[in-house]
Amino acid sequence: MASVEISGLRKLYGDVVALSDINISVPSGTFFTLLGPSGCGKTTLLRTIAGFHQQSAGLITIDGSSIEHLPAHQRDVAMVFQDYAVFPHLSVRDNVAFGLKQRRIPAIEITRQVEEVLEVVELGKFVDRMPHELSGGQQQRVGLARAIVVRPKVLLMDEPLSNLDARLRVDLRAELRRIQRDLGITTIYVTHDQEEALAMSDVVCVMEGGIIQQAAAPIDVYLRPSNRFVASFVGANNFLKVENLKGESVLKCCGGSVSQHLPADPAGPVVCALRPEDISVKVDEDPSSFLNTKISIPVQIKEVSFVGREMEIFATTDNGEALKAVGRSDSNVIALPIDSRAWFCVERENLSFFKDNELGERV
Ligand SMILES: Nc1ncnc2c1ncn2[C@@H]1O[C@H](COP(=O)(O)OP(=O)(O)OP(=O)(O)O)[C@@H](O)[C@H]1O
Numbered sequence: 039m040a041s042v043e044i045s046g047l048r049k050l051y052g053d054v055v056a057l058s059d060i061n062i063s064v065p066s067g068t069f070f071t072l073l074g075p076s077g078c079g080k081t082t083l084l085r086t087i088a089g090f091h092q093q094s095a096g097l098i099t100i101d102g103s104s105i106e107h108l109p110a111h112q113r114d115v116a117m118v119f120q121d122y123a124v125f126p127h128l129s130v131r132d133n134v135a136f137g138l139k140q141r142r143i144p145a146i147e148i149t150r151q152v153e154e155v156l157e158v159v160e161l162g163k164f165v166d167r168m169p170h171e172l173s174g175g176q177q178q179r180v181g182l183a184r185a186i187v188v189r190p191k192v193l194l195m196d197e198p199l200s201n202l203d204a205r206l207r208v209d210l211r212a213e214l215r216r217i218q219r220d221l222g223i224t225t226i227y228v229t230h231d232q233e234e235a236l237a238m239s240d241v242v243c244v245m246e247g248g249i250i251q252q253a254a255a256p257i258d259v260y261l262r263p264s265n266r267f268v269a270s271f272v273g274a275n276n277f278l279k280v281e282n283l284k285g286e287s288v289l290k291c292c293g294g295s296v297s298q299h300l301p302a303d304p305a306g307p308v309v310c311a312l313r314p315e316d317i318s319v320k321v322d323e324d325p326s327s328f329l330n331t332k333i334s335i336p337v338q339i340k341e342v343s344f345v346g347r348e349m350e351i352f353a354t355t356d357n358g359e360a361l362k363a364v365g366r367s368d369s370n371v372i373a374l375p376i377d378s379r380a381w382f383c384v385e386r387e388n389l390s391f392f393k394d395n396e397l398g399e400r401v
Pocket residue numbers: 051054055056074075076077078079080081082083230
């Protein structure tokens with residue numbers, strides 16, 4: 039177990055800024071996930087911690103000691119890659135024993151440790167198989183066993199589940215989390231799959247453009263995104279333009295009829311975010327009867343798609359802004375003809391507001 043601290047970290051490839059001023063703190067034993075779109079710098083950050091890349095500036099410490107002068111193999115970190123990276127010509131046993139042999143550990147001890155770790159990843163029965171005789175998920179567990187058998191202080195994983203089919207990914211993510219908890223190993227995990235990040239992590243760290251956007255518990259990232267990018271990347275969101283009248287803001291889409299106090303006066307243009315799952319669709323309700331705790335947005339239905347347990351409703355406001363709602367299937371809504379009138383209703387407390395500028399900070 040070990041803590042990882044990163045401060046002022048920068049990484050340039052020529053004149054491409056892949057990481058700019060990264061500051062993160064990963065407490066001992068934490069499952070810490072880097073989440074962000076393609077090209078945001080996740081792999082670069084992980085490889086810089088592992089020692090495969092030299093940083094351009096900044097400091098990385100493990101348990102308070104700087105590691106930048108250490109070559110990769112002396113950093114006491116292990117990395118699991120997206121593409122399994124098991125040796126195809128070695129059996130499961132020899133793949134897992136590889137790192138232990140390099141450390142000149144006695145053979146009897148290697149056998150014991152390999153068997154123990156293969157039990158942890160539930161591959162005890164497969165010790166003598168070759169990699170081509172294993173499924174993708176089993177190969178990835180060999181990769182994990184190989185990384186953890188050397189008891190690294192920090193485990194780094196770069197999209198280890200992304201080559202697996204959807205079902206196996208869900209099974210294996212629960213298993214990875216169990217193994218990480220049992221071992222108590224500090225883990226930095228990379229994914230661009232927000233559901234995976236929310237399901238597995240103690241801390242989700244959202245990145246974009248080489249910058250940390252927010253690092254917080256999954257529920258906080260979801261419920262209180264710190265800026266517009268996080269609100270749109272984690273969970274789907276609808277955004278509506280808001281007319282800001284000295285702190286008393288009006289949702290323009292509703293023909294100026296819906297007013298909403300903002301938590302603070304942002305002194306500039308604002309957008310309102312509402313999550314599809316927070317919208318309930320009313321077919322024949324008089325909007326004037328709504329309580330003050332809700333807003334109701336008149337819309338024209340454009341499409342209702344029934345996807346089993348859920349339905350997705352696409353509509354436009356009177357201003358022509360597109361909105362999407364998601365909810366439990368309701369036959370009254372599914373039966374709505376195209377262009378019919380309905381109301382999208384949201385609890386005011388579920389609305390979020392962001393500045394309508396480049397940073398898009400939460401208001
Ligand atoms: N060797 C390199 N030389 C130049 N630019 C690079 C190099 N490696 C990465 N980059 C650039 O640095 C940025 C970050 O890349 P990185 O691989 O860290 O992204 P990522 O978040 O892991 O993306 P993905 O989800 O697609 O794996 C990208 O703009 C990428 O084009």
